[in-house]
Amino acid sequence: MFCQKCGTENVEGARFCKNCGAPLKRWNGTSAGGGGLPQGGDPARGGKPPAVKKPGYARWAAAAGGIILTAVVIAGVFAFRSYAERRDYENYIAQAENYLEEMDYESAEAAYMKAIEIDPKKEDPYLGLADVYIAQDDYEKAEKIIAQGEKAVYGSEEHKGGSGKTEKNEGEEENTFTDKENDVTNKSRYTWAVEPTDLADDIYYIRNENTFDYPANDLFRQMDTSYAVIRKEDSYGLIGLDGQLAAELEYRGIDALSRFYLLERKEAVYDPEYQTEMTDYYFVEEEKSVKPAVAVIGDAGNYYRGVFYYCDGLHNTGEYQVEQGYMEDYQRIPSGVIPVKRSEEIYDGSVYDIDWYDSLESKYALCDTEGNLITDFIYDDCGSLSSGLLAVKKDDKWGYVNEKGEVVIPIEYDASWCYDTYVFSYDKESESERIEACYGATDGYVPLCKDGRWELWDTSGKQFIAPGTFEEIRPVYDGKCWVKKDGKWGVIELTGQNDSKEETAGTENWKKLYTDYVQSAQSEGYAGYSLIYLDGDDVPELYLYGSSTAQGDQICTVKDGQIRAQALGNGGLSYIEKQNCFCDSGGRMDVYYDHIYQIRDGSFVKTAEGNYGAEDNTNVQTDAQGNPIYQYSWDGTEMTKEEYEQRFAELFDKDRAVWASKGTVDAAEILRQIEDR
Known part of the structure; x- marks a missing residue:
């Protein structure tokens, strides 16, 4: 007998279908239509007997039904599992975000890792992990997890365009890994x-x-x-x-x-x-x-x-x-x-x-x-x-x-x-x-x-x-x-490596720069040249000793692959070797000066300015001993001669200083010295 629900053939006398479990009804001459006759009429009176399904057809129908039922059951199982995984994934992400906010980085990292185990094709846990590592200044780990995530989500590097930005097809979301990578690079x-x-x-x-x-x-x-x-x-x-x-x-x-x-x-x-x-x-x-x-x-x-x-x-x-x-x-x-x-x-x-x-x-x-x-x-x-x-x-x-x-x-x-x-x-x-x-x-x-x-x-x-x-x-x-x-305005301090290597380039080229400069200056008729050390680095400064007051002197240093020159009075440069402090003193006709300099970022910076001389150098007044009466000032502040000397001593130790004009050589010799350094 066949089950009226699923069509499966069952043994005679069975009460329930062996396939779907539905109750089986036996034909006993009583029809649901009434009269005690089977539906279709009494055969003795010319009625047709009820149609009986052929056993082969029933078996095929039963098999098809079983397959459908199995598919439905499997689909249900997968749907439930997918729902559970999605629920767990979202829970882990939420937990990780809370941990990150609370600065519990270890727990945040573990939660993001669990989310990746559930769905390694999602961006969020990789980006979240990068934030965890950035918060701990571990930029190397952040860069690695971004690379891992980009490979997992997008596949090979071929997905990227030559500009470094991720290409996207129509309807495809932007790749946020590039932005995060820039963020990591910047913050490092x-x-x-x-x-x-x-x-x-x-x-x-x-x-x-x-x-x-x-x-x-x-x-x-x-x-x-x-x-x-x-x-x-x-x-x-x-x-x-x-x-x-x-x-x-x-x-x-x-x-x-x-x-x-x-x-x-x-x-x-x-x-x-x-x-x-x-x-x-x-x-x-x-x-x-x-x-x-x-x-x-x-x-x-x-x-x-x-x-x-x-x-x-x-x-x-x-x-x-x-x-x-x-x-x-x-x-x-x-x-x-x-x-x-x-x-x-x-x-x-x-x-x-x-x-x-x-x-x-x-x-x-x-x-x-x-x-x-x-x-x-x-x-x-x-x-x-x-x-x-x-x-x-x-x-x-x-x-x-x-x-x-x-x-x-x-x-x-x-x-x-x-x-x-x-x-x-x-x-x-x-x-x-x-x-x-x-x-x-x-x-x-x-x-x-x-x-x-x-x-x-x-x-x-x-x-x-x-x-x-x-x-x-x-x-x-x-x-x-x-x-x-x-x-809002703030100050950042750069901590990454500057690939320009400007200092190295500048110091490596100083010989050529000085050589070119001396050769160019030869026609100007300078009285002499010397290499001296003003600041604390290993590159000397080039001193040009003028042949007259009108010509004056020059002191040169190298910065960023170029020469920086400072004009000075004739023969008035004194300095304390490698102490980054030198003085240009000079003047004439009862007007004199002492200017203190340093080298800062490759530039000559005047740090103090002293001046003294007659108030009117066309009519110089003298004291009882016949000495000229001078006015003295440092940085615009007037003072006595004694105060001037005291201030000078505070700024510059003349006893330790040497005169740059002593020991100069001619152009040919200075070029040899430059080459030999």
């Missing part, structure tokens, strides 16, 4: 030196105006200082990389004068020393103090830096100054590669030279220390050499080239250095100027901006911090820089 390369705060609306650096020590061509970059301008609403101050204010937020504006920041107060303050109300002040970095702006820069001397330009060869506007007797000498050769404009005529002094140079309708070219053009006049704008690179502008985009004119950072970026210059209230003629350029590279790094996204590269042309990590980035000084994160 910096730590917070000063946590972000809302102290500032903006922090930036202003243009270098030190025309005493550099020609204008070397000043198309920010000031040589780690102290930045800080702005909060309409108040300005100065701030160091330690996050401490060097000048309080109480000034209406800040500009530069020579190597100093010049500041104007909102309200005048009475100064007892000068017995008057003061609004103008300057910042003395060496003392970390703000002082009244009285005699800030002292005497400019008789050596003119001028502006280099190109007119059938390299010229300097200082030529005119010397011809007219305004100056005794000028800088005749650049100390490194410089940007120059072309002029159709020689500068004649009819217009202030900087204004004249700015008005030249010429593009920029790069020029070497011998006056040879490295490039044609192809750049719309150009910065000065800094940390081995020059910022250049073409077709409204910025990039960076090296001293050979080779592109190191593609010319595809926007201006990164934007601010309005400040005009002091007493200046009724000048107008504020909008600066839109690019910061000079510093410390082997350069901040870049494209479409509002900031990044940091090194000077070898490699990205160091990925775009979008910070909202803004400022230049690096002493391995630190200001950055903006979540609307």
